[in-house]
Amino acid sequence: DQQVKQNSPSLSVQEGRISILNCDYTNSMFDYFLWYKKYPAEGPTFLISISSIKDKNEDGRFTVFLNKSAKHLSLHIVPSQPGDSAVYFCAASGRSNYKLTFGKGTLLTVNP
């Protein structure tokens, strides 16, 4: 039972354009969501997060949007840069939970 789903295994965009990565979840107890970025042969690094009391959080070129009624979140990267090419993992947590539940990841390729 996959509680966090990233339905697009890969995404390719041109440098300077917008990248939109999507994530759906099924567990209504999730109230905190995070995005991690992973380069090959490295560990994932934290990118941005959002609490369920918000619908948007912005940090520089990165914005995460949360639609609680649809149980959907998205990560927008504007403008995309070649250095953004990586695997992006969506993760979710419940209030009294030690664990993060991860999606399977989306490989983003930004072409120069």
Place this chain on the structure above:
Amino acid sequence: DVKVTQSSRYLVKRTGEKVFLECVQDMDHENMFWYRQDPGLGLRLIYFSYDVKMKEKGDIPEGYSVSREKKERFSLILESASTNQTSMYLCASSLGGGHYGYTFGSGTRLTVV
């Protein structure tokens, strides 16, 4: 700068060997985790620990065990390595619940031949 350190970046072991993967964190975090990453399968939780000497099974514990004798160190043990355990292994630590997020190590690429 906070750190999670995994002892080996690359490891090659033979089928049937007992393998130890070590992870050390310097952040005084309560919780530590072991994941494996495989193409198309994402990050899968093997075991986690929320206190010294405490451990809980994750989603795929079969063939693995763990040890946490000190707060800063969490070891993953492959009792008898098999080729289907060839993978990228990632250790992470967290201050508290999932809301704190994780800090990951750089990973160990294990190949079992």
